[in-house]
Amino acid sequence: MRQITDTILMVRPVGFRMNEQTAVNNYFQQKMDSDNINEIATQEFDIFVGKLRSVGVNVIVVDDVPEDDTPDSIFPNNWVSFHENGQVALFPMFAENRRKERRLQYFSDLEDAGYKITDIVDYTIAEEDDIFLEGTGSLILDRQNEKAYCAISPRADEDLLIEFCEDFEFTPVIFNAYQSVEGKRLPIYHTNVIMCIAEDFAVICLDTIDDKKERKNVLKHLKMDGKEIISISEKQMHEFAGNMLQVQGEGGKKYLVMSARAHRSLTEDQLDRIEKHCEILSSEINAIETCGGGSARCMMAEVFLPKA
Template sequence: MTILSARPTSPASVDAGLVSQALVRQALVSQAVVSQAPAAVLMVRPHHFRPNVEECADNHFMSLPTLTPTEHARRAFDEVTAMAEGLRALGVEVELVDDIGTATPDSVFPNNWFTTHADGTVVTYPMMAPSRRLERRVDVLDLLHDRYAVRRVLDLSEAERTGRHLEGTGVLVLDHVHRVAYVGRSDRTDETVLQRFSEEFGYAVVLFDTADRTGSPIYHTNVLMNVGTDLALVGTSVIAPADRPRVLDSLRDTGHEVVELTMEQLEDFAGNALEVQGSQSRHLVMSARGVGSLTAAQRATIERRVPLHAVDIPTIEHAGGSARCMLAGIHLPRR
């Protein structure tokens, strides 16, 4: 694993053999069309949505709802439906599937259990909460096989058996074009599994420490940062001071303009956004709550690069995730 960012007490290290493998993988991927903003996404419409008590220990972005369970689930269903319709109106292709389980309260966040890649690979990931492991669905993989050019499925989920986790693009904020993975350390990020990912895809890894208001690591990297085509939103204040310059240098070296977010804005989910490709232009999808937390100057900087598309998902956000978590980007070639 090529590490561009390490703990302050450890020098950055590069293994020549792994770099060679990375270059081979990068050469293969270079034959495919790689875009940072996916033109298609997969979403899951929930029928039994609720904040997941199994996630409370380290997900400090969760909040308790005041609605009845039935009303909470109904509103979540409606929010996902409206969000999918809004994206389709922009020209984004939305693969909308319905949740088929009753014990999968977080199914609305499919980006954690699988990712897709321009070389035709689908990756499935090891999840920390037992209930989240039930979200992995053969029928979803079959749908991808049917509609897209899937070359292989790389299953990393076996790591769960030994207590190791790597929760997809929750913990991996991927720059697909420059092949850099930004990763915050947490209980949901196992560095052995991360190394396997790095070797398979030739991604350099920017690994860093974070701390929320309690001093605990932030559970998912995608809550604190988003990387688009030429713009990045980053909660710099929650990144360890020793790591912060390396994260920012990497982003700027790859041509990204950086918008720095405060802790308060992260808590309003302004960092949990995803750039998508519509029929006419790219759009940055962010919750209405996140957009509302932006200053006028931040919003102007963002919209010079990419239009904001606000989605109203207050019920979903009780579970500690937001717009980006709801979108599993599809980077596979079409059949």
């Protein structure tokens, strides 16, 4: 299976703001004093899309609808994943107002663009039991080696992770990850803020995995699969340096996509090690990161679907 794709689904925001329902366990979110936060976020979004398209990434942009009050719809990777066999997974979401982001119309848009959907695997009934697994926010998929890395949290249930892995034939790599919040070690809400798996390397904040056995097990799997391990600090993780995604542009050229904030946080050595494998593409998304508590990777839902 391919690890990276040249096609991304992105959702243009219409009612972006700080989501009070997600702030209870997303410690990255902060308030911004601005009356036009959605306008600022939309400008950041459009510039980001333009940069991706300028290097040949196929970005399918769909428009949110304003009536439903979906402040986080700019982060579609939490509710859907698209797979090479034509399957689509729909995921259960922690925040009630995020559940409205799941729009089947987007699947019609993809089919209109020439992609084939053979089956929808729907896990959303788990919401009735307050059980959640938030897509490729919770799951870091090593598609090549058929492994799913997951930090257990209020948004990532272990039993549902195992069910997903059985359905999609992934081996689960399960651990706990924490960040320091006002002197306490609290669970990190999404795995994709601490790690990114590219074709030949992995960027990971090992300092968040407090249990030494769990940390050793994660490292064992990454090394077994030949990944060069690029460690980032917890401070860099708070700058969204773990929230990255490798994509493919024109002529098969590879890029590691991240925010400008994440890019600035990296050391010369880290930059050199990444650039051995691919170019870095970064964009300024400060308002989106500050209010949304998510970054560049969260904005991109990878499309691996076959062509019809």
